[in-house]
Amino acid sequence: MAGLVYDLLLYIPISLVIFFFIVRTSRRRRLRLPPGNLGLPFVGETLQLIAAYKTENPEPFIDERVNKFGPIFTTHVFGEPTVFSADPETNRFIVQNEGKLFECSYPGSISNLLGKHSLLLMKGSLHKRMHSLTMSFANSSIIRDHLLVDIDRLVRLNMDSWTDRIFLMEEAKKITFELTVKQLMSFDPGEWSESLRKEYVLVIEGFFSLPLPLFSTTYRRAIKARTKVAEALSLIVRQRRKESNESGGEKKNDMLEALLATGDGGFSDEEIVDFLLALLVAGYETTSTIMTLAVKFLTETPLALAQLKEEHEEIRAKKMMGREGLEWSDYKSMPFTQCVVNETLRVANIISGVFRRAMTDIDIKGYTIPKGWKVFASFRAVHLDHDHFKDARTFNPWRWQSNSGATSPGNVFTPFGGGPRLCPGYELARVELSVFLHHLITRFSWVPAEEDKLVFFPTTRTQKRYPIIVQRRN
C-alpha cells in the first residue's frame, strides 16, 4: 500500500508535466504561435529576462530573441505567456486596436496601487471621455495660455536653491512633481507637496515589487503610503467641493475643478482621488528621467551641448533686461532643443513599451496571438534598431535635423505610444523639458561629480541619481 502511494506521488506530478507540455505543444501547432521559447513551466523565461537587463546593453533579452526568431516572438514572463513585438507595424496595430482587439493590462502591483478609477486602467467609453478631458488640460493652447508661466516660474524657483553638488535626478523629480501638483490642483510648492512627494516615492517603489503584502516589505510600505496619499488628496477634494458649492467663490482653472464639474451626477471623491493619483504618477518618473538623461547625454557630447548653448543664449539675448521668463514664441524657437529631446526619448525612454492583453484570437503577420495572452509592444526595440535608425545605439541629436530622424519609412518613433491611449502629456512633457534645459544652460555650468552608469532594469535611470557640481553663471 505504501508503495502504491509512493508511486502515485511520483507519477501524478510527472504525468501532469507531460500533459501540460502535450497540451501546450498541440495548441501551439494549431494556433501558429510566433516562434520562441516558453521556458520552464510557471517561471518561463522571467529569470533570463531579469538577468539579461543587469548588463549595460539596453535590449539584451529582445536582441537575442529577435536574432533567433525574428521581430515577433513568443516567451513566458512574469507568470504569463507573452508575445513580444519589436516590429513597428505590429506595434502600431496593437496600440491602434486598443479596446477592439487588445486591452491594456498592467501587472497586479501597479493596478492595485493606482486604484481602479485611474485613467490608465479605465476602459471603453468612460476611458474615451476621460482621456480627452485629460488631453484638454495639457494641449498646446492651455500650455501657451496658462501652464507655461507656472512651468517657467517653478523651474527657476527650484534652480534658485541649487548650490555646489546636487543630485540632478532628485531635483528633476521635485520639479516635475511640483509642476503636476500645480497643474492638477493649483497648489504652489511647500511643505504639503514635499511630504506628499515623499509618500509618492514609496508608492512608485511598490510598482516593481511582488504584490503580496505577506512577502514583500516594499509592497506593504507602498500600500500604506498609497493610503496616506489618498487621504491627503481626499481632503483637498472635499475642501474644493465645498468651495465650489458655495456661491460667489472664484472657480480655479485646473484639472480638479474640471473633474468636479464633470459626469452625470458627478464623480465620487474616491474616483477623483484615483484619477489625480494616476496623473501624478504618469508624468513624474517619465519626464524627470528624460530631463536627467538629456543632461547626461549632452555632457558626454560636448558638440551638442555647445550648439544647444548657442540656441538658448540667443533666446536669452533677445529678451528684455530683467525679463527672464520664457514665452510661447521662445519655446517655438528651439529647433535643436527638440532634436535633443527626441534623441533622448529615442535612446533611453523610461517607457520601453506597453503591455496589452488579446481580447480574442488575433491573426497577425501569419501568426496567431491566442485570446487572453499578453503582448508587449516594444517601442525601444524599434527605436534602437539599426534598420530604422542609422547607428541606432549612438546619441546623435543631429539625425533629427534633416528628416524624421529615421532611415526607414513609417511611424517608427513612438515614445508617447499611440492610438486611444496616446500619452495625453506628450506636449506638456516637451515644454517642461525645453524650459528646464533653457534655464539650466543659461544659468549654470556643471560637471559630473562622479561616474554614473545608465541602467535599464527595473526602470531606465542612472545608478547614482546623477550627481553633478553646478556653478552659477553671471
Ligand code: HEM
Ligand atoms: C517624457 C515624458 C513622458 C513619456 C515618455 C510618456 C509616455 C507615455 C506612454 C508611452 C504612454 C502610453 C501608455 C499605454 O499605451 O498604455 C503614456 C500614457 C499616459 N501618459 Fe505619458 N509620458 C510622459 C509624460 C507624461 C506627462 C507629463 C503626463 C501628464 C499629463 C502624462 C500622462 C499620461 C497618462 C495619464 C497616460 C495614460 C493614458 C491612457 O491610458 O489613456 N505623461 N505616456
